[in-house]
Amino acid sequence: MKVLKFGGTSVGTPDNLRVVKDILSAGKEEKQVCVVSAFGGVTNLLHECSDLAAAGDESYQGLFAKIEARHLDTVKELLPVKSQSGTLSKTKILLNDLEDIMKGIFLIGELSPRSLDRVLGMGEILSSNIIVDFLNSEGLTTDWGNTGAMIKTDSTFNNAIVDFSSTNQNIKDFFKSSADLVICPGFVSSNQDNVNTTLGRGGSDYTAAILAAALEVDTFEIWTDVSGMMTSDPRAVSSAHPIEKISYQEAMELSHFGAKVIYPPTIQPALDKNIPIKIKNTFRPQDAGTTISADSNGSKQFVKGLSSVKNIALLNLSGSGMIGIPKFSFRLFKALSEAKVNVIIITQASSEHSICVGIDGNDVEASRAAIAEEFQFELSLNKVNPLEVEEHLAIVALVGDKMRDHVGISGQMFAALGENGVNIKAIAQGSSERNITVVIQERHLKKSLNVLHESFFLSEKKRINLFLVGIGNVGGTLIQQIAKQQEYLSENEHVDLRIVGLANSKKMYFDEEGIDLSKWKDLLLNGTLKMENAAFIQSIQNMNLRNSVFVDNTASAEIAGLYNGILSKNISVVTPNKIACASSYENYQELKNTAREYKSKFYYETNVGAGLPVITTLNDLIKSGDRVKKIEAVLSGSLNFIFNNFKPGVKFVDIVKQAGEEGYTEPDPKIDLSGVDVMRKILILIRECGVEAELSDITADSFIPADCMKTKTNEEFYAKLEAHEEHFQSLVKQAEDNNARLKVVATYDDGKASVGLKEITKSHPFYILEGSDNIVLFNTNRYADQPLVIKGAGAGAAVTAMGIFADIMRIANS
Ligand SMILES: NC(=O)c1ccc[n+]([C@@H]2O[C@H](COP(=O)([O-])OP(=O)(O)OC[C@H]3O[C@@H](n4cnc5c(N)ncnc54)[C@H](O)[C@@H]3O)[C@@H](O)[C@H]2O)c1
Numbered sequence: 038m039k040v041l042k043f044g045g046t047s048v049g050t051p052d053n054l055r056v057v058k059d060i061l062s063a064g065k066e067e068k069q070v071c072v073v074s075a076f077g078g079v080t081n082l083l084h085e086c087s088d089l090a091a092a093g094d095e096s097y098q099g100l101f102a103k104i105e106a107r108h109l110d111t112v113k114e115l116l117p118v119k120s121q122s123g124t125l126s127k128t129k130i131l132l133n134d135l136e137d138i139m140k141g142i143f144l145i146g147e148l149s150p151r152s153l154d155r156v157l158g159m160g161e162i163l164s165s166n167i168i169v170d171f172l173n174s175e176g177l178t179t180d181w182g183n184t185g186a187m188i189k190t191d192s193t194f195n196n197a198i199v200d201f202s203s204t205n206q207n208i209k210d211f212f213k214s215s216a217d218l219v220i221c222p223g224f225v226s227s228n229q230d231n232v233n234t235t236l237g238r239g240g241s242d243y244t245a246a247i248l249a250a251a252l253e254v255d256t257f258e259i260w261t262d263v264s265g266m267m268t269s270d271p272r273a274v275s276s277a278h279p280i281e282k283i284s285y286q287e288a289m290e291l292s293h294f295g296a297k298v299i300y301p302p303t304i305q306p307a308l309d310k311n312i313p314i315k316i317k318n319t320f321r322p323q324d325a326g327t328t329i330s331a332d333s334n335g336s337k338q339f340v341k342g343l344s345s346v347k348n349i350a351l352l353n354l355s356g357s358g359m360i361g362i363p364k365f366s367f368r369l370f371k372a373l374s375e376a377k378v379n380v381i382i383i384t385q386a387s388s389e390h391s392i393c394v395g396i397d398g399n400d401v402e403a404s405r406a407a408i409a410e411e412f413q414f415e416l417s418l419n420k421v422n423p424l425e426v427e428e429h430l431a432i433v434a435l436v437g438d439k440m441r442d443h444v445g446i447s448g449q450m451f452a453a454l455g456e457n458g459v460n461i462k463a464i465a466q467g468s469s470e471r472n473i474t475v476v477i478q479e480r481h482l483k484k485s486l487n488v489l490h491e492s493f494f495l496s497e498k499k500r501i502n503l504f505l506v507g508i509g510n511v512g513g514t515l516i517q518q519i520a521k522q523q524e525y526l527s528e529n530e531h532v533d534l535r536i537v538g539l540a541n542s543k544k545m546y547f548d549e550e551g552i553d554l555s556k557w558k559d560l561l562l563n564g565t566l567k568m569e570n571a572a573f574i575q576s577i578q579n580m581n582l583r584n585s586v587f588v589d590n591t592a593s594a595e596i597a598g599l600y601n602g603i604l605s606k607n608i609s610v611v612t613p614n615k616i617a618c619a620s621s622y623e624n625y626q627e628l629k630n631t632a633r634e635y636k637s638k639f640y641y642e643t644n645v646g647a648g649l650p651v652i653t654t655l656n657d658l659i660k661s662g663d664r665v666k667k668i669e670a671v672l673s674g675s676l677n678f679i680f681n682n683f684k685p686g687v688k689f690v691d692i693v694k695q696a697g698e699e700g701y702t703e704p705d706p707k708i709d710l711s712g713v714d715v716m717r718k719i720l721i722l723i724r725e726c727g728v729e730a731e732l733s734d735i736t737a738d739s740f741i742p743a744d745c746m747k748t749k750t751n752e753e754f755y756a757k758l759e760a761h762e763e764h765f766q767s768l769v770k771q772a773e774d775n776n777a778r779l780k781v782v783a784t785y786d787d788g789k790a791s792v793g794l795k796e797i798t799k800s801h802p803f804y805i806l807e808g809s810d811n812i813v814l815f816n817t818n819r820y821a822d823q824p825l826v827i828k829g830a831g832a833g834a835a836v837t838a839m840g841i842f843a844d845i846m847r848i849a850n851s
Pocket residue numbers: 506507508509510511512540541542543568590591592593595596613614615643644647674700701702703704831832833834837
């Protein structure tokens with residue numbers, strides 16, 4: 038035997054009722070007791086109609102006519118013409134009865150709780166009677182079960198208290214000889230004098246639970262318009278999904294804060310008898326739904342779901358006069374209770390100097406007045422401070438039976454929120470440890486729910502939101518790589534990598550859902566937003582997305598100057614741009630400190646050796662306690678390419694131009710040719726070793742004539758290089774005469790760093806360095822005899838973009 042309950046939406050239209058019929062037909066092998074609500078919206082209409090009548094407003098008649106038509110039309114639409122008349126006259130009799138009551142209310146001008154119960158209960162009486170006839174007309178033999186008479190209560194009208202001993206007996210007696218399918222009105226009951234009462238909020242669920250418990254059924258199903266209790270509010274978290282199995286306690290905690298699929302007090306009878314409750318979707322009966330039972334059935338999930346409530350206000354009452362005086366909290370709660378303010382959360386520090394309560398935002402004024410009155414005397418003596426009120430807040434709660442005694446859940450919750458810039462205003466956790474509740478600013482709610490959903494593996498994928506500035510050689514290639522890998526990452530790494538902001542030096546473009554990378558160029562080009570640094574950053578902040586990463590693919594000092602502000606907004610920064618890390622030591626250190634302080638990530642692996650793992654390797658050495666004694670390196674991809682290809686008969690300037698075309702040089706090739714690029718790189722490496730050096734501490738001798746460096750544009754620079762062809766030819770000739778190759782070598786030894794063009798002979802490991810390769814040799818305490826060597830392509834868009842991609846994935850996997 039099973040009990041099913043269908044809510045107002047499920048029985049809201051004739052079409053929906055046909056779906057209900059199919060569900061009942063499918064289960065007809067078993068005896069079924071089906072509780073129904075009033076047709077969707079009817080209870081509200083009845084309430085409105087009786088309010089108008091009580092106010093002496095004749096327009097109640099119009100509303101009544103609407104209620105009447107709704108029921109009669111449903112009969113006409115559902116039942117075949119030949120079997121309509123019986124149902125129509127039965128329905129009309131009930132409606133006439135209702136009309137008489139309404140008239141009585143109108144004439145007396147009063148709506149007592151008792152009369153209201155009589156009126157409101159009619160919604161369920163009408164719907165259940167029509168449904169019985171409809172099912173019978175469809176060939177399902179169906180009885181009507183008069184729950185209004187079976188369920189006995191006291192006389193607390195509108196919210197009656199059930200007398201279970203007589204109720205259970207009545208139910209058992211009735212169902213002994215009933216048909217295999219019985220339709221019962223939900224919500225209705227009666228007192229010992231057979232006067233109508235109702236069961237209050239969630240009444241139909243309660244009726245069904247009472248029946249399920251009295252009949253000790255195996256299954257109790259609540260059919261609604263969602264496929265179960267969801268892991269979070271699906272309007273905020275697109276990856277929210279139904280929870281398959283959940284315990285009674287978890288379900289109650291989730292329902293308390295927002296997941297309004299069940300109203301906890303109504304399921305108590307089923308809970309007392311350990312009857313599993315299934316939440317099913319009338320409109321997607323094939324979905325598994327949620328099973329609520331005594332335990333969560335072996336689920337390994339620590340956190341079952343997140344619940345949330347918007348429009349919360351925090352009241353903070355503090356003052357020296359509160360310490361050690363027991364009556365303070367009593368008086369606070371008494372004042373709030375008398376003002377009919379429901380307290381949603383409570384926190385009090387053990388110092389007892391303040392007490393903080395969370396309430397519905399609509400109750401602020403009532404609370405303010407009640408507290409001001411209650412503590413008038415203490416306020417006048419400054420023993421209590423004026424009430425602090427903070428509004429526009431939201432509650433987020435993690436719910437799960439298994440969180441109990443599992444160390445680190447709250448830490449993980451706070452870290453995930455903190456890393457995303459969400460400040461926690463108040464915290465509450467009961468000793469059951471089934472619920473950890475935080476109060477945050479409402480504007481962070483969506484982000485917080487998503488972050489927590491991902492952090493506790495309720496989401497299948499972690500979303501990373503990228504903001505890219507600079508779409509030249511490297512930036513453009515990065516976009517291509519991301520576009521190509523998105524699907525792979527989603528499937529294999531469970532990372533949903535999206536570019537949500539893009540900018541070149543002229544325009545910027547945003548799409549919170551992720552820019553379509555098959556047409557990013559058109560979108561950016563045809564977009565109307567002019568690129569302005571401040572506006573770009575402001576947009577990132579306004580979008581307030583979780584796991585936001587700013588990627589700087591420019592060579593701009595101005596953009597590099599933005600990092601500190603970005604990091605301090607809990608947004609991570611990834612960049613191949615060396616300017617920030619090679620700026621003053623103070624700035625370099627500040628960026629690291631800011632990232633540490635705000636738990637954002639600052640990754641710049643591609644600053645040295647492009648995609649080669651130079652900085653991470655160095656960091657690993659240092660963190661594990663090694664000490665770098667010497668670094669010898671070829672760190673310029675473009676210079677290595679230039680000197681590898683500069684042979685007699687080839688013009689130096691042509692090779693420089695070719696290095697540019699291959700994407701090896703900086704946007705300004707003087708930066709490479711002058712040695713500044715290499716100076717920056719060795720400076721970054723020694724800083725990573727812990728040396729407090731400045732660029733001016735690196736000694737460098739340039740092989741570029743001084744007048745070449747005075748040029749403004751790349752064309753002028755190339756022209757000057759051409760004018761000095763002889764100088765370059767003589768350099769290469771001299772090297773050849775010495776059986777050597779030219780390399781720009783960076784060295785750090787004995788605390789000093791230098792950069793210079795060197796003739797490298799055959800015996801040296803740098804001699805065979807081909808193409809645009811870089812090589813780095815680390816001599817350390819552990820790598821004392823043979824250096825640790827890192828070698829490979831050290832410039833070029835593909836390898837650099839790959840290095841940036843790897844830094845982004847490090848953030849995704851952190
Ligand atoms: N090319 C390489 O092999 C390589 C290797 C490692 C690191 N890097 C670094 O990568 C960065 C990009 O190099 P690239 O070769 O792609 O250069 P690029 O000149 O091709 O691209 C830079 C882009 O940034 C844009 N830009 C400049 N200032 C901007 C601003 N203020 N706002 C928005 N956009 C701006 C430019 O319009 C250009 O499109 C540089 O910092 C470079 O040092 C390059």
